[in-house]
Amino acid sequence: MSSILLLGGSKQQVVAIEAAKRLGYRTVLCDYLPDNPGQYVADVFYQQSTTDKQKMLEIAQLEGVSGVLAYSSDPAATTAAYVAERLGLPTNPLKSVEVLSEKHLFRKYLAGHGFPCPKSVPVAVGASADEVLGVLLGEEMSFPVVIKPTDSSGSKGVSIIDAPDIEKFARALKTAAGFSRNEVLILEEYIEYGFPRVIGGDVFVVDGEVR
Known part of the structure; x- marks a missing residue:
């Protein structure tokens, strides 16, 4: 067997x-x-x-x-x-x-291949709130922004921040770090819904064809 x-x-x-x-x-x-x-x-x-x-x-x-x-x-x-x-x-x-499993690698892939995607920057666990806010301003990212672990799932460790508040950034970084295994977080712009629902799906590929 x-x-x-x-x-x-x-x-x-x-x-x-x-x-x-x-x-x-x-x-x-x-x-x-x-x-x-x-x-x-x-x-x-x-x-x-x-x-x-x-x-x-x-x-x-x-x-x-x-x-x-x-x-x-x-x-x-x-x-x-x-x-x-x-x-x-x-x-x-x-x-x-x-x-496909690590968010910072996936965002890099999307941007590198011309796919629409939010602005994003990888952030090391241990970076200070001041450092991350400085990166945000340097990249001219718009609020709200998201801070989250890159190798977690199910929305664990995700925070949305709507203003340049140092305390909020510090809490978000700590929360994200608590769910990170690879010690890489990601800072990215939050995409607001322009429609009432999200449509998604899963596919199974065999020999390059969707079955």
């Missing part, structure tokens, strides 16, 4: 574990939370952080998996690509996944 490593066992991710089992895979689950529901569905469970790339690689090697999946998890997407590349398993390229 082929094994698959699944990164994350939250309620939303249980469907992936169940689907893998229906397809005949032995399921190996990793999740750092001790109360995740996926552990009761998977065949094997490790209480380990899915953002720890080296640990996930060790588990994948130990279990002899044939695939790695980070279903419904942005933070674990780079881990899945890293482990799969190291083991020669099917994956999207790690470099591409990193660009």
Whole structure:
């Protein structure tokens, strides 16, 4: 029986574990939370952080998996690509996944390829409010602005600031830093809605075609 490593066992991710089992895979689950529901569905469970790339690689090697999946998890997407590349398993390229997963790299990519995007500047964790405000003014960015971690998801650590208030900037930087793993934050202009809703979607690409 082929094994698959699944990164994350939250309620939303249980469907992936169940689907893998229906397809005949032995399921190996990793999740750092001790109360995740996926552990009761998977065949094997490790209480380990899915953002720890080296640990996930060790588990994948130990279990002899044939695939790695980070279903419904942005933070674990780079881990899945890293482990799969190291083991020669099917994956999207790690470099591409990193660009799509880390906001400062994605903004740089958009700007470099002529896509419409807000003005943005990467900011190191530890930068002072005065320094960040100086960057904002130097880049002639318009208020409101957003400060957020570049490698988090689900709007964690995000603050919107509508005036050059040093105390607000200091609080926003501290909040964002608390959710940052790579120690890179981003300062960018806030885009206000010009219509009543956002339309988005997900696609699955096979051999360069949307299926």
